[in-house]
Every structure is written in C-alpha cells, then in structure tokens.
Amino acid sequence: MILERFRLAGKVAVITGSGRGIGAAAAVGLAEAGADVVISSRTESDLHEVAARVADAGRKAHVVPADLSDPDAAAALAKAAVDTFGRLDIVVNNVGGTYPRPLLETTPEFLEEAFRFNVSTAHALTTAAAPAMLTAGGGAVVNISSNMGRIAGRGFAAYGTAKAALAHYTRLAALDLAPRIRVNAIAVGSVVTSALEIVAGNPELREKMESATPLHRLGDPEDIAATIVYLVSQAGAYVTGKVLEVDGGLQAPNLDLGLPDL
Template identity: 80%
Template sequence: MILDRFRLTGRAAVVTGAGRGIGAATAVALAEAGADVVLSARTADQLREIAAQVEAAGRRAEVVPADLSDPAAAAALADAATGAFGRLDIVVNNVGGTLPRPLLETSPRFLEEAFRFNVSTAHALTRAAAPAMLAAGGGAVVNISSALGRVAGRGYLAYGTAKAALAHYTRLAAADLAPKIRVNAVAVGTVLTSALEVVAANPELKGRMEQATPLRRLGEPEDIAAAVLYLTSPAGAYVTGKLLEVDGGLQAPNLDLGLPDL
C-alpha cells in the first residue's frame, strides 16, 4: 500500500525546537509514523509534555533541554540520538527565528546573530549527524526555512536573509551528502504557533492576513509536520536538494508591519 511508504518504523530522529509549535507537531508526527525521537528546546517542561505524546504513540523519546542558539549544543544532539537509540536516521532543523526590525536598526551583529541561529545551528547538527547517518546506511535532513526567504517585505531583512541562506544551504548540502543522505527544506508561510498569539487574539488582524493568503487561512503546525514526514520517509526517497513551499500560496508577505518610507 502507498501509505506504507510514509512509515518510519525502526528509525531514530532529532527534532530541534520541539517543545511547541511546528517542532512539537513534527516530533509527534514522526513518532506516529514509527520513529523514536530526540526532543530538544530550551524549556524542559514543554519537552516532557511532547515526550508523553511520543510515548503514547508507542515510541521512545529522549528529552534534551538545551540553548540551541549555540551551534555546539545543536551538534551534541547527534550523540544524544546514538546514545539513546543506537542510530540516527532523521534530522529536522526546526529551531530558528528572528524578530522584525527596520533596516537602519539592523546592525551587522543582529544580522550575524540571525544567521547563526537559523543557519549555523542547522549546519552544526547536520555535520555532526552525517557520520551516524552514513553508518546506518543513509538518512534524511529537513531544514525549516520560510516564505520570507523568497518574498520581500519591509522589516524582514535579517530573518528573510537568514532563511534564504538556509534554503540555498539545503541545495549545497544535498549535493555534498548525496547519494546516501537526502537534504530538503520546507519554506513555511504564516503558521499559527505561540509566536503568533497576538495575531490569533486579534480577529481583525487575523482576518486581514487570511484575506492576503490565497488559500484564505493561516497554517497549522500539522500542515508543516505532514510535509516533513513526506520528506523524511520513503515516500520522499527520490527528492533531495529541494525547497517544498507550504505557505498557503503566498506571493508577498501577508503581514504588513506598516514601516514608513525613509
């Protein structure tokens, strides 16, 4: 059956930023498909809640609280997976993000920090994971990029630049790691996570954003989790170096920050 190609029985995964939102939904989805999961983020209580959901799906969970803005902490998750599960097959580089800021308030240091948090951490974990994946016969990496790495809007310079870099990093890493390790990315649109609590609590603003989205709704974390499952499972076995756009059809940002002309 075609659904068998979405199964991850016997696989082991690492998901960063797994305490809530996209990371949490992805970790649970991978577990429901059959994978054991290393969960990492800053907040241990949140991770334990997601670990309980992984275990309820019949899989093992390893909780690793860490400050993943530090590339060394991200890299250490590869050893955490092999130590807990004896193997590593899947990496989901989900941790990242950068607050909006006007160009003249975006210092070189702020831009560099955005790059480190969104790109350097992903590279650190991918690099550390590659030997374990090769030892297991291969693997799959999925990086969580953004539609703002493709479309332009005021205030998103640091975030959009970092996510665009992550998208091309995906293509380059896929070339380096083929044929045994596949590397892909998901370019997400506006997804209703805790980062958008202000939007969710404001029906007028939420309505404007929905109307500015071709599919007339904002995304749910499970929309992204489903895409990650495809890319990490045998269903996506002939896909590498690609950016899967899961953004409701966006061709421009659906949140105007109202920054004036200079």
C-alpha cells in the same frame, strides 16, 4: 500499499526547537509514523509534554533541554541520539527565528546573530549527524526555512536573509551529501504557533492575513509535520535539494508591519 512508504518504523529522529509549535508537531508526527525521537528546546516542561504525546503514539522520546542558539549544543544532539537509541536516521532543523526590525536598526551584530541561529545551528547538527546517518545506511535532513526567504517584506532583512541562506544551504548540502543522505527544506508560511500568537489572537489582524492568503487560512503546525514525514520517509525518496513551499499559496507577504517610507 502506498501508505507503507510513509512509515518510519525503526528510525530515529532528532528535532530541534521541539517543545512547541512546528517542532512539537513534527516530533509527534514522526512518532505516529513509527520513529523514536530526540527532542530539544530551552524549556524542559514543554519537552516533557511532547514526550508524553510521543509515548501515547507508542514510541520513545529522549528529552534534552538545551540552548540551541549555541551550535555546539545542537551538534551534541546527534551523539545523544546514538547513545540513547543506537542510531540516527532523521534530522529536522527547526530551531530558528528572528524578530522583525527596521533596516536602519538592523546592526551587523543582529544580522550575524540571525545567521548563526538559523543557519550555523542547522549546519552544526547536520555535519555532526552525517557520520551516524551513513553508519545507519543513509538518512534525511529537513531544514525549516520561511517564505520570507523568497519574498520581500519590510522589516525582515535579517530574518529573510538568514532563511534565504538556509534555503540555498539546503541545495548545496544536498549535493555534497548525495546519494546516501537527502537534504530538503520547507519554506513555511504563516503558521499558528507561539511566535504568531500576537497576530493570531487579534481577530482583525488574523482576518487580514487570512484574506491575503490564497487558501484563506493560516497554517497549522500539522501541515508542516505532514510535509516533514513525506520528505524523510520513502515516500520522498526521490527528492533532495528542494525547498517545498508550504504557505497557503503566498506570493507576497500577508502581513504589513506598517513601517513608513524613510
């Protein structure tokens, strides 16, 4: 049956930024498909809540509280997976993000920090995980990019540049790691997570964003989790080096920060 291709029985996954939002949904989704998971974020209490949901799905979660803005901390998650579960098959590089900032207030240091958090961390974990994946017979990596890495909006110079770099890193890494490790990315649109609470909690702003989105709704974390399950399972076995746009059909930003002309 075709559904068998989506199953991940016996697989082990590492998901960064998995205390809430997309990372939490990905951890639970992968567990529901059959995988055991290593989950990590700064807030340990969030991780234990996610671990309980993983247990409800019948799988095991290993909790690793860490500051994943440090690439070394992210890289250490690969060893944690092998030490705990004996193997590593899947990496979801979800941690990332950067606050919007006007261009002339975007210092080189702010830009470099955005690159480090969104790209260097993903690279550190991917390269640390690759040997374990090869030992296990192969694997799959999913990088969480953003639609702001392909469309332009004022205030997103640092964030958009970093996410665009992550998207192209995906293509380059996929070529280097083929054929045994597949690497893909998701260009995420406006998904209702804690990062979007200030907007989603304002009915007027939310209505404007939904109206500017072709599918007339904001995304759910489970929309992204379902795409991750596809990409890392045998259902996506013939896909690598691709950036899937899961954004409700956006071709332009659906939120104007109101930054004036100079």
